[in-house]
Amino acid sequence: MDYHWNWGIFLEQVKAGEETYLHWLVTGLGWTLAVSLAAWLLALLLGITVGTLRTVPHKGLAVLGATWVELFRNIPLLVQMFLWFFVVPELLPPDWGLWVKQDMLAKEFVTAALCLGLFTSARVAEQVRAGVGSLARGQRDAALALGLTLPQAYRHVILPQALRIVIPPLTSEFMNVFKNSSIAFAIGVMELTFQARQMQEDSEQGIETYLAVTLLYFICAFAANRGMAWIEARSRVPGLIAKPG
């Protein structure tokens, strides 16, 4: 293959401007982090709530939780992105729709973070439900027998154990958020994948561009992994979760 390599491309100026290509990638990384972290915060809040609702002895709440999870889990993320961006504004009253489409602040970012957050919340909810389900039934019965109300039993007995148990699977979800955020380019968020496409088009150094972007995504996901491992270690209560050996 007759490819013209140029690893110095990152420090070169872009065609129409004074900034360098590196500046583009760093800006892209900033948006990737912003979308991912906002989505993760939303996913944790909603996911823990919905996951917990699926375990309480109340039919209506359980159905609500199940609907939530199945709705966001069974539609491809890219399709959800387009639904929120192109379809939902058309369903609003015309004035609101136009506001969302033209005047809303950082509309691409808000749409992407909301969409990715809701999608991930369904997955977090399933992990949390599994965590609660993995506890011995005696834990809840004992808490209720001691005179705690059901919310108190969740607050002081069930969730503190269940959430510690699900840290490892949640680590995977956290890493997935960074990787899934790349889909936000499709609705025009200027994140890392978006900047990579721009840089490739502008510089024609596609291989260097995508190798650099691959490395940046890897670093993001790996940092998420290490961060969660640190939280796991810090939140461990000796004897609470049996360790092998």
Add this chain to the structure above:
Amino acid sequence: MLRRLSTPLILALLIAPAFAQEAGTLKKIKDGGSITLGIRESSYPLSYLDEKQQPIGYHIDICNRIVDAVKAKLKLPGLKVQHQTVTSQNRIPLVSNGTVDLECGSTTNNEARQKQVAFAPTTFITNVRMAVKKASGIQSLGQLGGKPVATTTGTTSVQLMRAHEKGKGVDFKEIYGKDHADSFLMLETDRAVAFVMDDNLLAGLIATSKAPNNYAIVGEVLSIEPIAIMLRRGDPEFKKVVDDTVKGLMKSGEIDKLYARWFMSPIPPKQVNLNFPMSELLKFLIASPSDAPAESF
């Protein structure tokens, strides 16, 4: 031992691909008994798919003439012609790695690309302008201050818009579609008040839209770009066949007929006439063919 071996080994691996190219495209075509054309799915009317999903268009016609010339040169009347769909992202890698021999799409010939590939003489000139809804009353880029303006990611139009903003002190709200159809959808659904792109592509999108009469192409020309057929770099033998064929079409006036067929008469799939008269610049480039990049204009 391993470390001592590894340096020459890595060097050999880096150099090997450079040698693999030596054979040249004509030899590759002769040995393989086939030529692969890179085609686009919706670059109206240069290269797109008809109702039967067959590639048609102005550049496809020109490429077919080049294929005929290759057949004659290699004395291979039964040469097989294969089509490979390409996108803005993969067209250059696919040409340089040998998957595609001749890219018959709508590629701007510019300096950055000339480092990776070579171009036939310019066969079309596109002007980057904007499509708007007629009802909006917008006539000029100056009216777009503070308004959302769409363009497609990974295209040269993005940089052109930014450069224009800096130069004129206008502040658009740029929004980006992942392909031309998405960007047009943004204009259609009022997410954007204008869509900045190559004017022939805009004309094609408008012609195939639900209500072609609602849209107009207006405003200043942001950039003039030479569009050409693309081939591998550093292959003078093949380039000569391509160049001679294209120059022959220009000299005999046949290219004017091809142009009229695709730009000035009804074309599939909807039998719409794009009504796109040949620009003075293209007339000049047909009289004196050139493969100079956009930067030289």
